[in-house]
Amino acid sequence: MGVITLVMLGSLVVLAVAGAVLWGQQAGRADPSAVLRAPTTGHPLGTDRLGRDLLARLLAATWPSLLPAVAATLLGAAAGITLGALTAVVDGRAARLLGALITLLLAFPALLVAMFLAALFGAGTGGAVCALAVACAPGFARITQTLAAQVAGTDFMAAARVLGLRRHRLLLRHVLPHIAEPLMLNTTVAAGSSLVALSGLSFLGLGTQPPSYDWGLLLSQGLDRVYTEPLPAVAPGIAIVYAAVAFQLLGEMLAGAAARQARPHPVDEPVAHPEPVAHLVRTDRPASVDHVLEVADLRVALPTADGVVRPVRGVTLALRRGEMVGLVGESGSGKSLTALAIADLLPDGARATWGRHRFLGTDTESLSGKERRRQLATGMAMVFQNPASAFNPSLRIGTQLTEAVRAHRGTPRAEAVEQALAQLRRVALPGGRRLLRSRPFQLSGGQRQRVAIASASMMRPGLIIADEPTTALDVTVQRQIMDLLRRIRRDDGTAILFISHDIALVADACDRVLVMYGGTIVESLPAPELAAGARHPYTRMLVASVPDLAAERDHPLHSIEGGPPDPSGAAPGCPFHDRCPHRLDRCAVESPVLSPLGPGHEVACWQPPAAAPSHGRRENEEAQK
């Protein structure tokens, strides 16, 4: 693509410079003996009314066609950018007036304005260039205004204003440099449309006047005899399209280069297991009828700009019917991707592999695509973190609540509505049918999350995955949402995988806690044991970092030294070893496996430190007092 663009542009430049020199004389030489000739070998495009060679005229017209277009674009861009950038530096009222002026000017199509002004300025190249410059200025002004408004909102502009910088300095030093790139892109594209518009003006008789000529005029003259001889009309048309496309491609190339800096590389290689770990994972564990979900050795590979990262590296977990399991870990530990992989909702490009994946007692490998979709639709539901964006803004709440049951269970509309009303009552939302008729933007965040929970329980699924459902809400609403989830678990026997970074909330609400670090589960233990019985060094540091009301204010808050591990997952050994106070030599070389430690307690550590950490003891002491 890039090569083609450069070749096209290069040929245009060469033709523009050489055209007039090489063919200028031939193009002007009239031959009364050969007027209006059809194409021959001597005149590949034929001749015009005065017997002049049309091919020579076409090539010689490159310069007079391109130069005015570029000139008009630059003039228009200069005027428009100045006008648009002014809106960013003048005061509120003047800025609003300027904005209104730009909107007013934009209401008129550029071509119509150009025709009007070209007629006003008098037909001719100069008039057409000026007319076109004026006509394309408002477009530039609007784009500059939009871009500059983004810059004007930034902190450094506020700082520059506080420093009392003069307006023109503000404009030249702070606004324009930050928006130069998109403006240049836009100028390139506009040059192409200017060329077309100028040709159009010449075509109408408002632009270049004979005896001068450009492509538009040649097209117009060719069109007069198109019924007998199409080539003299088609050739200038091809020239216009060629130049217009060259400018357009240049714009695309620039835009593509800008976008490519941010775009990730797709995963080309099939995601092979980087290290053979199958023997470490106990896939021989008997499938339990009681288990809603069993996943073994789940891995996720995600393509990014810096290569493939592996945010989930061998997660093994199981949920029993009606069990509420917390999955905790810091940001980037892979909790959300684990959830999305289980729900088969990974973003485009991401690849998941697993050693075993059983859901509702069926091996997912044994299901066809359709069966799996149906099983996931009826057996699993998700509640997402941000209730503000989890609902389709253009659909009514009622539609979004009932569409799944109607699609998968074939429930009639009226019955589905009754079910939805029952669910809304259960999540303590008043309003009934009126609420079903409303749209998402009419509800508050807490209301929306309740609706999301009602929606998730419509199917009475075996498993609800709640991905940080309370993070975006305030504390009182958080508690209500937790109560709702607990009630649904109790009433329907639904298992809940509750994902959070709030270890206190998880310890309070869940039966069991899985602690995730660097894409693996490092500890799995009953929630009541979390405070006092955690054995993995990371879990204990996490527990210790939670401030409570009894914490002495003089003591600094605990934090975990160091940063999260390398997401590419290339480093061997325990992912936590460089932050771990208890590390051994072995930890840097070999990765520990999740191994049973006590009843319902598993830990992935070569030498788990003894129980009874200081934090838990202090809590016990507080309790005794």
Next chain:
Amino acid sequence: MTTVSARPGAPARYHPWVVFCCRRAARLVVSLFVVVTASFAMIRLIPGDPVRAALGVDAPPDLVAAERHELGLDRSLPEQYVQYLPRLAHGDLGVSLVTGEPVAELVRARLPATLLLAVLAFGCVLVVALPGGVLAAVWTRGGRRPRTELVFTATTSVLAGVPDFVLAAGLTAGLAVALRILPAAGDLGSRSYVLPVLALALAPTAVLLRIVRVETLKVLATDYVRAARAKRLPAVRFHVCHVAPNALTASLTFAGNLLPALIAGTVLVEKVFAWPGIGSAMAQSVVAQDYAVVEASVLVLGSSVLLVNFLVDLALALLDPRSVIRKT
């Protein structure tokens, strides 16, 4: 609780719809005023003497003076403007400098043909580009089918770069003259609509296809589409109910801006096909230097564009009521 609340902090004296309609109407009136004044000013600001230009260099001076008096060009500008407005209100657009016929007659005879052409082309653009763009986005999202994406991008960028009048000339040469499939010029029944509509609609279709695709890709990446995907709805329902409405409201804003450009674009295309519309009348008058007709054409086309803009804004507000609250 579940009712539409006005923007917090804003004085909730008027309903947002009232504010919205008033603002749009005010903008329409101001821009119409600009068009009327511009068309009034045109014939009077043109360098040289338009009357002499129209009548010819060798016209006798007393004829030129009589014609100037007839048009009221010998009086002061404010006086002329005061006369001009009421005449305009009665639908009097003056007389042609060349033929002496009333311009209003010409407009009445030719405007419907132009509007029909623009509306047909606009309809074609919507019918092809809206579903086409959504389909293209669904096929190529997340870097799937890179070849299809390349073909799509290349085709649409070339088509978007083809100016309508050049395409019109090419279509005439190819389909009407060389292959003789379709009539080349004039309004001779339904078949003669094909080429002008095609010439007008092709480039905007390519532009809109790209916009719809980009908007759809944006929607496909949102949280609520992921939430809808979790419901595993049938593919048709998922795309039609969850993806399309949000992608299309954004795209329709762009599409609405295409219609005025289409009306303006008819000027060039009508010239190629000798279409009996207002655009070809304007093109002929430019050559004949009949500025009374050019002035009226600018006025009529400009006002149509503004009116269409206004209607498009209202239609978009009805489609997406949130935009009313946001914009006011």
